[in-house]
Amino acid sequence: MTNVLETRGLTKEFGRLVAVDDVTVEIDSEDITSIIGPNGAGKTTFYNLLAGQYEPTAGSVHIRPRDGDELVETTGNPPHEINRLGLSRAFQINNVFEGLSVIDNVRIARISHEGRTLDVRSRARDDTELTERAHEILELTNLEDVAHEECANLSHGDVRKVEIAVALGTDPSVVLLDEPTAGMNPSETDRMVELVRDLDETTETTFVLTEHDMDVVLGISDRILVLDNGELIARGTPEDVMANERVRKAYLGIDDEEDTPDGPAGFEGGEQA
Ligand SMILES: Nc1ncnc2c1ncn2[C@@H]1O[C@H](COP(=O)(O)OP(=O)(O)OP(=O)(O)O)[C@@H](O)[C@H]1O
Numbered sequence: 001m002t003n004v005l006e007t008r009g010l011t012k013e014f015g016r017l018v019a020v021d022d023v024t025v026e027i028d029s030e031d032i033t034s035i036i037g038p039n040g041a042g043k044t045t046f047y048n049l050l051a052g053q054y055e056p057t058a059g060s061v062h063i064r065p066r067d068g069d070e071l072v073e074t075t076g077n078p079p080h081e082i083n084r085l086g087l088s089r090a091f092q093i094n095n096v097f098e099g100l101s102v103i104d105n106v107r108i109a110r111i112s113h114e115g116r117t118l119d120v121r122s123r124a125r126d127d128t129e130l131t132e133r134a135h136e137i138l139e140l141t142n143l144e145d146v147a148h149e150e151c152a153n154l155s156h157g158d159v160r161k162v163e164i165a166v167a168l169g170t171d172p173s174v175v176l177l178d179e180p181t182a183g184m185n186p187s188e189t190d191r192m193v194e195l196v197r198d199l200d201e202t203t204e205t206t207f208v209l210t211e212h213d214m215d216v217v218l219g220i221s222d223r224i225l226v227l228d229n230g231e232l233i234a235r236g237t238p239e240d241v242m243a244n245e246r247v248r249k250a251y252l253g254i255d256d257e258e259d260t261p262d263g264p265a266g267f268e269g270g271e272q273a
């Protein structure tokens with residue numbers, strides 16, 4: 001078992017609000033991990049801390065680079081450096097250029113990642129490699145058919161796939177997906193779940209996602225982390241987490257003691273009717 005990402009006591013305060021509260025987690029490279037929690041639980045803030053958009057108030061972030069075997073502390077590093085080290089992010093930030101083709105979006109992600117030489121011959125050679133690798137990524141993400149389509153013309157489901165392709169463009173060790181199925185219809189949702197599972201198996205990349213759709217969460221996750229008010233209140237396999245009383249109460253709105261006469265009415269309780 002090797003961890004691709006760790007946080008230790010990670011904390012972010014906005015004034016008096018503690019959006020992420022002393023969170024210590026380890027993400028195993030073998031797992032697809034979902035981070036769940038109610039609106040405002042701190043999921044996106046947690047991502048912003050991992051990716052370097054925010055500096056933590058306290059605590060640290062550690063990432064294992066793509067070809068490294070040890071974690072590197074990235075706390076306080078700027079986003080582009082964290083990205084170069086191996087962490088990519090998709091969704092809830094706009095990383096797709098609508099006026100460009102699908103393949104050019106992936107090529108640009110790679111170019112900005114690698115940095116380019118001005119030497120024309122090596123650039124031409126690199127460009128062949130660049131294009132080949134971009135096509136490989138489009139194959140992996142089932143986007144080869146629309147490689148030369150302008151992103152503005154794509155369906156919502158395909159745009160989200162492009163966002164993943166762009167994130168993969170930098171050969172990351174870990175990709176953070178923020179609500180990958182948001183706004184999707186059921187068949188797009190199913191295809192997205194299948195895609196992430198496939199990518200998890202066929203690439204060296206580890207996927208972490210936040211998601212509100214519990215069917216997606218349970219269908220995709222090896223491990224689940226539950227945030228509530230910035231605190232990590234539970235972690236484990238889907239079975240462990242779904243059986244956890246605090247999770248059932250805080251997140252699913254199910255009060256296991258709703259049958260007691262004086263107990264509060266639960267989510268499924270009939271008293272309110
Ligand atoms: N830049 C900011 N300044 C002040 N408060 C913030 C900022 N960003 C987030 N917050 C607050 O931090 C808390 C956590 O917000 P966050 O967006 O991380 O939650 P979330 O779990 O991603 O929610 P959602 O499920 O709705 O996406 C919220 O109370 C939010 O209002």
Ligand SMILES: [Mg+2]
Nearest residue numbers: 043044045092
């Ligand atoms: Mg969010």
